Amino acid sequence: MDFLHVITVFFIRARLCVKHLKHNCMNKKSVLLVLVLISLVILAGCGEEAKDDYGDVSFNLVDQNGEEVNFPDDFRGKPLVLGFIYTHCPDICSLITANLYKTWIELDKPEDIHFVIVTFDPERDTPEVLKDYAADFSMDQPPFRFLTGPKEEVAAFMERVRVRNQVSDIHKTAEGEEMYFLDHTDKILLIDHNSRLVMDYGGSMTPTNIIIEDLEKL
């Protein structure tokens, strides 16, 4: 909007200049500034086309029913809304999970969009744990898939999609077991039917209407 404002002021001043036939009303600096701004916006617009391309990667994961899933091969042909969570996180991660569900509901339960959640804590989030977790959100049903996998495979996948996590706190449970919590990237991705990254959202706080608007453009 700032840019629009600058452009508007520029044209109003330009018109006034013509009207009053003044030579000094617009200095060379402001003309230059506007030209630089225009080119910057055009350049930024070009970069928006594809933020990343997952077309040539391959990760073998498994869903909450124990079925093998390949990213991105199994999701080609339809847009994919992809969230990242761990199930020991009932606060922020619940918002990410619920955002996918809300998007699906608000779009009137579309069948031509994939909705997928991947854990970055595969050691604890087994398919069985993910199945319980999905059920708690009424999401243990198509089109939702909750993915985990071998530790190294999940770590490599998270690195490729730029989701970081690290142990933040170790807790003792009532039985004296150790339980860890994680600091992690808060993210939802929108990937198109050709496995190209279209959008990168702050996962938990993203209003679903923004995701829906972007989905409708695809």
Next chain:
Amino acid sequence: MTQLYLITGINLLITLVLITLLSGCEPGEETGDRSSSVDGNGISIEGAWARPGSMGRMSAGYFLVTNFEDEPDTLKGVYSNVAQLTEIHESYEQEEGMVGMREVSEVVIQPNSTVSFEPGGLHVMFIQLTEALAENEDFELTLHFSNAGDVVLEIPVRN
């Protein structure tokens, strides 16, 4: 004659101001149809709810807590029978879009003010549920305050 008009004018003005003030008060009193439980000791809890969770897993609970007293009160602890551990937690955001959560030892509620436990912020954390929390069920949560003592809530489960 002119004086009469003037007095009538002032009366009208006062009436208008009064009407405006009175009507202005009404919407402020509406707090919606939240479930609430008010304790006799000046602590009020409103809009409590918790996420569904399976046996052995996690859940989080939320509410608004208001202190109507003229002195601060402190939430010192939370207790429930539905989890191995029940703790006061706080989610936080770091640089580069990183988020996390940590245990908080206590939460001070200033006089005549409200603290909000809400998704993405303060929450009661239920660690390793000893029973499943199913949608539309209720369970008991006790909040312990340094002045008000124990406040027992019935928390509905929903998403």
